[in-house]
Amino acid sequence: MEIVIEAEGIRKRYGDHEALRGVDLSVPAGTLLGLLGPNGAGKTTTVRVLATLLEADEGRASVAGYDVRTQPREVRRRIGLTGQYAALDERLTGRENLQLIGVLHRLGRRGAKTRADVLLDRLDLGQVAARPVKTYSGGTRRRLDLAASLIADPKVLFLDEPTTGLDPTSRLILWDMIREQLAAGVTVLMTTQYLEEADQLADRIAVIDGGRVIADGTSDELKAKVGGERLEVTVQDDAAIPAAVTALREVTAMEPAVERNGRVLSVSLRDQLKTVAEAASALDAAQVRPIGFAVRRPSLDDVFLALTGGTTGKEG
Amino acid sequence: MELVSDVSALFGRHMRHLARIPEKLLSVTLMPVAYVIVFGVLFGSAISVPGSDYRSYLMAGIFTQMMLTNVGNTALGVAGDLDNGVVDRFRSLPMSRSAVLIGRTLSDVALAVIACVAMAVVGYLIGWRVHQGIPKAIAGFGILLLLGYAMSWLGALIGLLARSAEAVNSIAFMLVMPLTFLSNAFIPLDGLPGWLRLLCEWNPVSAVVAACRELFGNTSTGTGKSALPVQYPIPLSLALIALLLAIVVPAAVGAYRKAAAR
Numbered sequence: 407m408e409i410v411i412e413a414e415g416i417r418k419r420y421g422d423h424e425a426l427r428g429v430d431l432s433v434p435a436g437t438l439l440g441l442l443g444p445n446g447a448g449k450t451t452t453v454r455v456l457a458t459l460l461e462a463d464e465g466r467a468s469v470a471g472y473d474v475r476t477q478p479r480e481v482r483r484r485i486g487l488t489g490q491y492a493a494l495d496e497r498l499t500g501r502e503n504l505q506l507i508g509v510l511h512r513l514g515r516r517g518a519k520t521r522a523d524v525l526l527d528r529l530d531l532g533q534v535a536a537r538p539v540k541t542y543s544g545g546t547r548r549r550l551d552l553a554a555s556l557i558a559d560p561k562v563l564f565l566d567e568p569t570t571g572l573d574p575t576s577r578l579i580l581w582d583m584i585r586e587q588l589a590a591g592v593t594v595l596m597t598t599q600y601l602e603e604a605d606q607l608a609d610r611i612a613v614i615d616g617g618r619v620i621a622d623g624t625s626d627e628l629k630a631k632v633g634g635e636r637l638e639v640t641v642q643d644d645a646a647i648p649a650a651v652t653a654l655r656e657v658t659a660m661e662p663a664v665e666r667n668g669r670v671l672s673v674s675l676r677d678q679l680k681t682v683a684e685a686a687s688a689l690d691a692a693q694v695r696p697i698g699f700a701v702r703r704p705s706l707d708d709v710f711l712a713l714t715g716g717t718t719g720k721e722g
Numbered sequence: 723m724e725l726v727s728d729v730s731a732l733f734g735r736h737m738r739h740l741a742r743i744p745e746k747l748l749s750v751t752l753m754p755v756a757y758v759i760v761f762g763v764l765f766g767s768a769i770s771v772p773g774s775d776y777r778s779y780l781m782a783g784i785f786t787q788m789m790l791t792n793v794g795n796t797a798l799g800v801a802g803d804l805d806n807g808v809v810d811r812f813r814s815l816p817m818s819r820s821a822v823l824i825g826r827t828l829s830d831v832a833l834a835v836i837a838c839v840a841m842a843v844v845g846y847l848i849g850w851r852v853h854q855g856i857p858k859a860i861a862g863f864g865i866l867l868l869l870g871y872a873m874s875w876l877g878a879l880i881g882l883l884a885r886s887a888e889a890v891n892s893i894a895f896m897l898v899m900p901l902t903f904l905s906n907a908f909i910p911l912d913g914l915p916g917w918l919r920l921l922c923e924w925n926p927v928s929a930v931v932a933a934c935r936e937l938f939g940n941t942s943t944g945t946g947k948s949a950l951p952v953q954y955p956i957p958l959s960l961a962l963i964a965l966l967l968a969i970v971v972p973a974a975v976g977a978y979r980k981a982a983a984r
Contacts, residue, residue, distance in 0.1 A: 457814050482816040493807030495735060497742045502735075509731040510817045512724070538742065554811070 407434040410562055410593040411456060416465035418451055418617075425451045427617040428465070431595075433610075438584070438594040440608030442601065442706075444714060448617040449597035450490065453566045456595065457487045470561050470593075483511075486555030487564045492547040493554075496540040500531055500550050503539060504557055511558040518557070525553040529583065545576025552583055563587055565596040569603060581607060601706035611706075615714045629704045632712045637685060638672045640698030647671070650696070653688040657681060675701065725818040732825025733832075736799075740833065749795070754837040757784050758844045761908065766848075771910050771942040779942055781841075781850045782862070782934035783907030786927055788837050789870035790902055793877040794894035796830045800881030801890050804981055820975050827874035834870040838863055853939025862937035865956070868963050869930050875970040882977040901927050906952070910942055923949035926966065929959035 411433035418426040426448045433439040441449050454460040456467055458478040466473070472480040494503050501522055508518025526535045529549050534542060539550065548568065555563060565584065569577040584607055588594060598604050604611050605625050612622040621628060639662075641650050647664060654662040654673050658681060662671045675681050682701065689696060740746055761784050766777035800823075803809045812822050842850075852859040877894065884890045902908075904918075905927040911919050922928055932955035935941045951958040 459810060459813050479816050482814055485814065487811065487814040489807050489810055491807045493811035495808060496806070497739050498735065502738065506731055506735055507811070507815065510728055510812070510815045510821075512727075512816065 409433065410435045410471075411439070411467075411469050411595055413452070413456065413467040414465055416452065416455055416462045416467060418448075418455065418460065418462050425617055426455070426462070429614070429617070429619055431612060431619065433593055433595055435593050436588065436591045437609040438588055438596055438607050440604035440611040441595060441597040441614055442599075442604045442611055442710065443597075443614035444599065447614045449614055450566055451617075452614070453487075453564050453595065453597060457485055457564050458482055459487075483558070484561045485564060486558070486560035486562070488548075488551050488555045488566065488568055490567050490570060492539075492551035494539045494547065494551060497538055499536050499538055500542070501526060501535040503550065504554055507554050508557045513558065521557055525556060529553045543576075545572050545579070548572060548576065548580060549583070552580065556587070561592065563592050563594045565594060567597055567599065570599070577603075601710055605706050613710065613713050621709075621713050625706065628706065628709045628713075632704050632708050634704075635675045635678065636672045636702050636704070637675050637682060638670055638698065638700050638702050639685070639689065639696045641669045641671070641694060642697050644669065646694050649692045650689060650694045653692040653694060654685060657684045657688045670698070672702075725821055725824070728817045728821035729825045729828065732821060733829050736826065736829030737832070746833075749791075750833045750837045751840050753791075754784075754788050754841040755844050757788060758841050758848065761787075762845065762848055762850070765908065774940055774942045775849075777848060778850050778938075778940040779910075779935070780908065781845050782931050782938060782940055783905075784845075785838060785841060785863075785866050785934060786869065786905075786907055786931045787902050788841065789834060789866050789930075790873055790898045790927070792830050792834060792870045792873040793880065793898055794891065795833070796827060796874040796877030797881035797884070797890040797894055798877075798887055799826055799830070800878050801885050801887055804882065804885055805887075809978075809981060819979065823875070823878050823974055823978055827871060827878060830874045830877075831867055831871045834867060838866065850940075854937055858937045858939075862934040865930055865933050865937070865959055865963075868960070869927075872963050872966045872970065875967060875974050879970055879974040879977055882974060882981045901925060905931060907931050911948075911952070920949060923952045926951070926959065926962040928952055929955045929962055931955075933959040 409432045411431065413429055413431040416426050416429040417424070429448065429452055431439065441452060443449050451460065455462045456469055456474060458474050458481050461475060468474065469481045470484040474481050495506070498506065504522035504525060505518045508521050509515060513521055526532050529552070531546070531550060531553065534546060539547065542550065552568065568584070569580050572580065584594065584596070596607065608625065610622060610624055611628060612619045613628070614620065621631065639650060639654065641647060647669065650671055651662055651664065654671060658673045660673055662673045664671050678701065686699070762777050762780050766780055769776045771779050809822070880893050881890055884893055904922050905925045906922060907927060911922050911928070914922060929951035932952045936955060951962070
């Protein structure tokens with residue numbers, strides 16, 4: 407499959423601080439790579455290098471087949487960038503903003519006007535198009551910002567935390583817009599702090615921390631890395647814990663993890679249905695009356711915390 | 723050709739701002755008018771200079787002072803664009819690298835033209851006249867606008883380096899204040915102590931003011947014995963402005979390229 411965004415060993419240093427310490431990425435055509443990481447992990451720096459805003463100290467990157475260092479103009483013709491804040495001219499109207507960017511994208515005055523109208527219509531911004539951007543709500547601003555990055559029909563879209571600070575409805579609208587772009591064959595690199603967002607949209611996820619990609623794969627692959635499904639049993643009081651531990655150990659032949667505060671015991675499940683049934687009867691036989699009994703899939707939160715060195719409190 | 727289309731699109735953006743930002747419109751109409759009235763009428767009635775009436779003598783100084791305000795105007799605009807991410811967006815577009823700054827500085831000069839017209843009208847009403855003919859007067863305004871253009875580029879550089887409105891304001895003030903007042907803009911330099919007079923005469927602002935006075939025919943008959951810039955103000959003000967542009971334009975374009983590298 408054609409690789410549209412590729413980075414090898416990207417390093418970037420600011421004084422003493424090494425923001426990127428050898429980032430490798432590759433994004434196949436028409437897919438979305440979610441770049442997931444905490445604040446300061448290097449997400450934005452990575453996007454800025456790939457979008458030609460920032461020159462890396464070391465390493466090589468190409469976007470849509472062009473080298474970001476030696477052919478930045480060619481790269482810029484083919485990308486759309488939506489930064490963390492909506493980069494719009496507050497005093498101009500929505501339509502004027504889009505037209506300006508269209509002209510600067512060399513669509514010509516008439517071309518820019520036509521394209522602006524198409525996008526305003528498609529992103530449901532027709533009603534506010536004649537109002538200055540400073541009167542817009544946060545969600546509307548982000549939509550216009552996305553429209554601005556789509557003005558020249560980019561092959562590659564960089565979205566840097568596109569939904570940070572948005573209310574849930576605006577977030578869902580933006581997600582749909584991103585899905586439309588993917589369906590149209592656009593290749594997307596999206597940074598996010600929201601695991602759910604990556605889970606929802608990304609074909610593959612790269613977890614970045616301390617300027618380095620520490621894991622990548624599909625959402626399922628990453629979840630598998632921290633273990634499969636677990637059975638969680640919550641008991642009513644501390645006195646019940648030893649009996650519950652014994653019962654679960656007998657059934658699964660493993661030492662259950664105990665989280666004392668919540669009085670939660672957990673074991674990983676191999677043979678789901680059988681183990682669940684046996685655990686239930688073993689607990690019953692031991693006269694343990696659990697107040698919670700649930701099968702839990704690892705969330706991306708678990709993956710994230712496990713990988714970035716945080717503790718979930720549930721590791722056995 | 724691409725540069726022209728980029729610059730004209732950005733120029734259009736700034737002209738729209740003029741209509742939408744009331745304080746911007748005021749700063750190119752009411753403020754220059756206030757300058758003329760405050761300096762021209764108030765000071766002009768209280769002070770006299772040999773060989774000319776002080777009001778007429780002052781006009782070139784007031785015009786020049788107005789051109790210096792371009793430092794702050796341009797710097798604030800550039801810092802604002804940096805701050806809200808507009809510069810990032812522009813830099814991600816396949817446009818000419820210098821277009822953003824050229825569009826910005828040209829439009830700030832266009833605003834200076836409006837200010838000059840407003841000041842000239844009010845100046846005329848309070849008795850200011852040009853005595854060397856219209857072509858020379860126009861040449862005088864040409865030098866003023868060149869100075870304004872250079873000041874805009876200097877402002878662009880300051881805006882790119884300082885980044886915040888507060889810093890921009892104080893830097894612009896600290897730069898423009900001495901440039902304005904350590905010059906012949908408001909006072910004849912004849913009475914100053916030698917060292918201060920030399921300093922003021924080599925201030926490029928003095929050359930521009932002296933050039934305008936000469937072209938407008940508003941000169942005073944001073945004691946002579948002046949430093950070069952004031953003796954040959956027209957060629958030297960042009961040379962000093964050219965020198966300033968030659969330094970500041972590449973520096974600002976370079977700073978623009980690096981500005982978003984954070």
